[in-house]
């Protein structure tokens with residue numbers, strides 16, 4: 092199994108090209124099931140989760156072709172098997188995103204129920220509630236969600252109990268082919284939802300309000316093919332900016348979208364960083380030890396849970412004490428113990444972590460537990476004295492494209508070792 096070996100102490104400097112967003116690309120790919128025409132996506136990152144989605148869609152019968160790196164052409168023209176098996180869903184919870192499109196177009200879907208995962212129990216009750224509101228009969232049997240609908244789904248009012256990103260995406264996709272109008276209330280407002288709405292509209296869907304907490308979708312007879320570029324990855328962007336802040340470096344992220352990162356950029360400025368931005372770039376310069384920052388994770392546009400672990404690494408070496416409260420997932424502090432193995436001083440009390448900054452961390456072997464937790468270990472390793480060996484980096488490969496190449500280009504001493 093591959094590991095990442097990092098020798099800390101290098102100042103990061105230069106430019107990094109940001110990839111397309113994983114969390115935007117996954118629902119966009121699932122949307123290919125909504126039409127028999129070809130869908131072409133560009134700026135698709137080369138990641139393990141994308142490969143898992145390719146594998147899932149191929150298994151369903153979608154013809155998946157990759158004309159050039161970063162580009163996928165997908166066509167759900169032929170016969171489709173509406174079953175997403177456990178073997179794939181257990182690798183990637185986002186597999187649940189095929190549920191809405193399959194049901195809307197084929198009247199039936201069987202998707203394995205995702206179990207709990209490293210960051211929490213993560214139920215899909217809201218997805219099911221929404222589809223039931225649209226008239227579907229949904230049962231859970233043998234570990235599978237089995238949804239059926241005789242005829243077309245019916246437009247409905249769907250009021251979510253919490254702002255769920257995947258739930259909003261599933262219902263939005265299902266509603267595009269429903270009879271009549273669907274109103275999603277307490278919808279998630281993440282940029283990935285806006286990107287999905289942009290694609291669906293270019294496929295012929297009628298959607299208003301994506302990016303606000305109320306989304307209105309008027310169902311149409313059928314959708315057609317489209318061409319779409321995946322939005323840049325705001326979490327990858329934020330992660331490289333933190334790497335620059337922690338190493339007191341000077342890094343410019345290119346091909347990104349500063350407007351999608353406001354809460355993160357404000358926190359970096361609060362930490363003492365100089366942040367400059369243009370329409371598609373962000374430059375971060377830092378020439379002193381960062382100041383600790385405190386925050387609560389919240390749905391977009393507030394501070395994202397997917398940046399919590401990385402900011403914890405920053406606080407670990409900052410001046411002062413930061414208080415971090417995780418409100419989205421109940422168990423997203425798995426990185427705390429590993430960061431403490433590197434010499435961080437983090438105490439957890441329920442959903443809150445108190446991080447007392449220390450002047451230096453010491454390299455050690457550590458284990459990656461989930462995607463963003465892994466990145467926090469990479470960041471800590473970049474500033475730790477000596478050598479940090481990160482095990483189970485397949486978690487990183489789920490969401491950070493060519494991480495060691497990008498970091499090396501910025502001057503980091505990082506390499507992948509197969510052991």
Ligand code: EPU
Nearest residue numbers: 114185213214215216217218254255256257258419420462
């Ligand atoms: N929830 C329910 N019931 C549901 C759906 C969600 O209780 O039916 C709860 C979840 O357990 C969680 C909260 O609602 O406590 C929010 O979950 P959400 O549905 O918004 O998350 P998701 O769609 O499963 C996406 C991202 C995550 C990101 C979250 C929150 C994708 C593929 N995944 O997950 O990304 O953390 O939104 O922003 O888009 C990551 O990239 O590392 C990652 C975990």
